[in-house]
Amino acid sequence: MSVGIRHDDLRRRNRAMVISAVRRASQPSRTEIAATTGLSHSTISTISSDLIAEGILAEAKGFEPAAMKRGRPQVALALEPRAASIVAVVLSLNSLSAAVIDYAGNTMAEDTRRLVTQRMPAEALVSECIAMIRRLIDGADTSAGPVLRIAIAVQGITDSGSRKLLWSPITRHDDIPFADRLEQEFGVPVTVENDCNMIAEALRWRDPLRYRDDFIAILLSHGIGMGLVIKGELFTGTQSSGAEFGHMIHRPDGALCRCGRRGCIEAYAGNYAIWRNARLGDENAEPLADLSDDDITALADAARDHDGPEREAFRKAGEAIGFGLGSMFALFDPAPLAFVGVGATAFDLMEPHVLSAIAKTAGGLHSKAISFDTEPNEVPLKREGAMMRALLHVDQEIFAAGPASRQPATDVA
Amino acid sequence: MSVGIRHDDLRRRNRAMVISAVRRASQPSRTEIAATTGLSHSTISTISSDLIAEGILAEAKGFEPAAMKRGRPQVALALEPRAASIVAVVLSLNSLSAAVIDYAGNTMAEDTRRLVTQRMPAEALVSECIAMIRRLIDGADTSAGPVLRIAIAVQGITDSGSRKLLWSPITRHDDIPFADRLEQEFGVPVTVENDCNMIAEALRWRDPLRYRDDFIAILLSHGIGMGLVIKGELFTGTQSSGAEFGHMIHRPDGALCRCGRRGCIEAYAGNYAIWRNARLGDENAEPLADLSDDDITALADAARDHDGPEREAFRKAGEAIGFGLGSMFALFDPAPLAFVGVGATAFDLMEPHVLSAIAKTAGGLHSKAISFDTEPNEVPLKREGAMMRALLHVDQEIFAAGPASRQPATDVA
DNA sequence: CACTATTTTTTCGAGGCTCGAAAAAAAGAG
DNA sequence: CTCTTTTTTTCGAGCCTCGAAAAAATAGTG
Structure with a gap:
């Protein structure tokens, strides 16, 4: 069971709180830190002067653009780079x-x-x-x-x-x-x-408003990866890093996956699977070891240009992702999505099929909560x-x- | 962000700790509480005498079977029923x-x-x-x-x-x-x-050794329900109670589910689905509103007695559950399972198919961690x-x- | 039966921590 | 130059936990 709180844990946690507030906000003053942490001004004052003395924080100088207020100006605190x-x-x-x-x-x-x-x-x-x-x-x-x-x-x-x-x-x-x-x-x-x-961790820092407590990062590349943040915490397995979205089962006993099993989402939506469906038309063909980014963008261009096996391959990929997401959403409700990697450049080809697949699942219920965002460079x-x-x-x-x-x-x- | 720790939170948490230790253990002494919480004897002494004074705990009398030791005997603490x-x-x-x-x-x-x-x-x-x-x-x-x-x-x-x-x-x-x-x-x-x-919460208290930090309770009845404990906490959705295992997708555009969608696990493994497959042989037939427990046990008896549509229906149910679990295990690794409800009495008919389906998924990797347990009465x-x-x-x-x-x-x- | 060894529980003072109030500091406004 | 306003620091009070020592309660032992 979780252990009792010792007296010194208290200081430890409040120090952590202050450091975290400084890292999160850009150069907050002591007053701002007091506001965000809920601790008293005197506590913040004590802790921050300790941290400055230890060389962890520093008072940021040469910057007061938003001053112009009456009263003693706020002193911005910053992380000491050399700490x-x-x-x-x-x-x-x-x-x-x-x-x-x-x-x-x-x-x-x-x-x-x-x-x-x-x-x-x-x-x-x-x-x-x-x-x-x-x-x-x-x-x-x-x-x-x-x-x-x-x-x-x-x-x-x-x-x-x-x-x-x-x-x-x-x-x-x-x-x-x-x-x-x-x-x-x-x-x-x-x-x-x-x-x-x-x-996922990076997205949270890049855009804390959009990616805060609940969101999903999906890496579309040779395979399919996922980073999952639920209730403000990175979701990991109990024994492993977990969130192996690519190996959830899309179709039992379906297409051959790189992992040797059958019917994984990756076996429909990984780059090798899209290429295989488009070029070989055989979802049981042995997966290629590697594909260049150009191969994928070429497929995407062809699919955008005319109907044919390329377009169908992207449809199948979108469908696999959509049903997979729908199944996940049955477990923990929908969340904003970020598609990352080369595959994200072709996401326009998959999006309608992702959406229509999600609509066929329990996740379709609250689909307002779903938003898409793409970032090609992982x-x-x-x-x-x-x-x-x-x-x-x-x-x-x-x-x-x-x-x-x-x-x-x-x-x- | 999470708020700083005030001074009075400390007492609050340690009081919670002591109460929790008493509820968890059966009549622990102050010394035992100190050991499990990691707090000092003096702190436990102070807190427990407060709690007794407030009428929350009581010293349990009339019980010293395991005494027979030298030294001052331990005083067992118990929850005061009238609190x-x-x-x-x-x-x-x-x-x-x-x-x-x-x-x-x-x-x-x-x-x-x-x-x-x-x-x-x-x-x-x-x-x-x-x-x-x-x-x-x-x-x-x-x-x-x-x-x-x-x-x-x-x-x-x-x-x-x-x-x-x-x-x-x-x-x-x-x-x-x-x-x-x-x-x-x-x-x-x-x-x-x-x-x-x-x-799930109840199982944790009934058998804390088996059901502790990570386990899954599955209710097999008219529909399929799930209670999920991951890393010691009940897993809920971000907007709802979550863990709607029964409505994860087993086969895209597959059998008609009670929820109106298609291919949900429930549409293969819910009692109505098993009955429909066994008796009507049409997985698109409108689901029945209710089924008696006897109907299901009759199906199970028939399936045990001879090969035929009943046995096949249970096979399909086990397969749906197994693939669903496999997909979940891709997300957070395998965990012990408890099958609860009428359907659990027929679990012997499904178990081999559950296992063979899991073996076809990423969850099959660590399948040692999986154990089954059944409890008919929910x-x-x-x-x-x-x-x-x-x-x-x-x-x-x-x-x-x-x-x-x-x-x-x-x-x- | 008195005494000792042993274990549990309580008491007590020390040391930390946070808080509120008051004081000090540092500007702009008039 | 003084007043006002806002931020930051200082200081004493009040809690909380801890370790050590004392007190309490019992089983062994001769």
Whole structure:
């Protein structure tokens, strides 16, 4: 059962609250923080001066555009960029990229390179990550704070503790212990997270009004991924990263999926499935290993131009997604949707069929709550999500705890 | 955003913790409570003596079987039955039942009667509830504490605030404001909750070892209902009671469902669907309004006796449930299952097909985590669930708050 | 039966935390 | 230059939890 609240947890939580308020709002004053957190002015004053003394926050200077009011002007608080830094890594099919980011979210250094992930041994994937991170850290500006956390966004299924990559389409190997290996190497907490979950996290920060408590991010690419936020929290499985929308069953014993099973949504709506339906007309044909973005845009152009197998393939894809969403909506009610990735550029071809399929399901009941949005470029989203994930961990788990529990002793300073 | 923690919240939470520990364990001592909550002995001592003084807890006497130890014997703490009472109501198709229950969970008075719910106006449903509760309260033993909460378990979809019955198979009417009407009548907080959610809540208390953080209760009756506990919390929709498993889509544009749509799981696995497949062999036939339990057991007996349409109907039902579960497991990983209701007596006929369908889905990966359990009688579970729901509200929201916020003033005692 | 060992529960003072009120600080308005 | 307004800090009061010590209550032991 959940444990009782100790006296020191109180401070910890309220510190976390203040840090979170500063990260969320752009440079709020103490008064604004008091308003959003519901804590008293005196408490905010005490906590924020502690945080400033510890080098976590700083008073933002050289900026008063919206002043022009009577009374003592508000002092804006900001995150101190040099308080820490984190590393955000994105590992996708045939591509690895990483960035060192300061505590305020500014990118200090970044790098990207192509790999043939599907042919590499598991250990090589890990060591490529390590090597890239090592280069970035060594080369980074020394003014940045110490690296306190590393987050890796990766296509595939991770365990619920975000420590291992259980399965991924980018490699033949299972159970790759990324977190353990990188922690051993860098001596810093590491998490491996599902890329679509990171996309959802990023959307929340990009557009907090639209994507707040309940929304769904769907990645339309070679496969179909999903990041799900329900009641303000990222929804994960009990044992894995979960939300494997692409492998919900659309038609029992239906089309052959890349995962070896039959009838998965992905087997109708993944890029390989659309291509297969359009070009081969055989939904049992062995899925292709990879497809270029151009292949998909070519199919979409053909489908827009004239009726034919291409248009029909996109219809089937939209239908599979729509019925799948309808089934999900039966479980937790409809929510706003964001379609991300190359496939999103062809979403105009699928949208009517998605809608008409949803209308045939229980989700059609409250379909007002559904809105669509598309974002073709998933890579920056994955990186932003991993970044936010890492920064929030630093906020909530390291800096909120206070100086006593972070360092052995502050006496001999 | 979530609000900061005030100083008095701390006491409130720790009081809640202690009450919860006493309700969970059977008559724990102060030492045991300290161990399970992680709070210090002195804190537990202070809080528990407050609670005893307020008449919420009591020292349990006349019981020391497991003593025989050296040292000062432990004093068992128990809930004081007269601290409060609650009313648990179960409203199902053609049946209404209610019970007055004391704070320790003992039934003080109960009543059940048959109604023709489908032909009654919405207002009549409400007033029948009111009348039955009024009779029970007036007739109840005066030694019971005041009624502090009423919980209604009802078949159908409620809003996420548990105030209205949005839709239900037991009536033609929508949006029945049970909570508002009953609160107005009795001046006590009221909630209306989905019956399957209450079944899940009850299972958790009946067998906390098996049904703890993650499990699924499926009600197999005329329709198919589900109560879902994920990560220790009842899973509800964002706008409704959610978890409408029966209306996830099994086969797009498939069999005609009672809800008017096509291909829902219920249209294959609900009692009416099994009967229709077995007797009419036409999955598009208009669903029957009601079926007796005997009709279903007769079908099951026939299916066990010889191959034929009955057996095939149960196969289809099992398959629909299995594929549906597989799709759900893609979202949040497999969990233990409890099948409840008349249909559970025929579960032996479905189980192999459920399993083989799950094996064809992503859920088949970790199928070790799946276990089945059946419980034919759903009525007591619904009542227990509603009871626990109401009692927990009293625990957490009324008694945890302390006497100051409950009464105007304790000065002139 | 008195005494000891042992375990549970209560008491008490110390240390933290938040809060409200009042004071201090820092501007614009007149 | 003084007054008004708003923000921020300071200070004492009131709670809360904790650890240590004391008190309470019982089973063993000779």
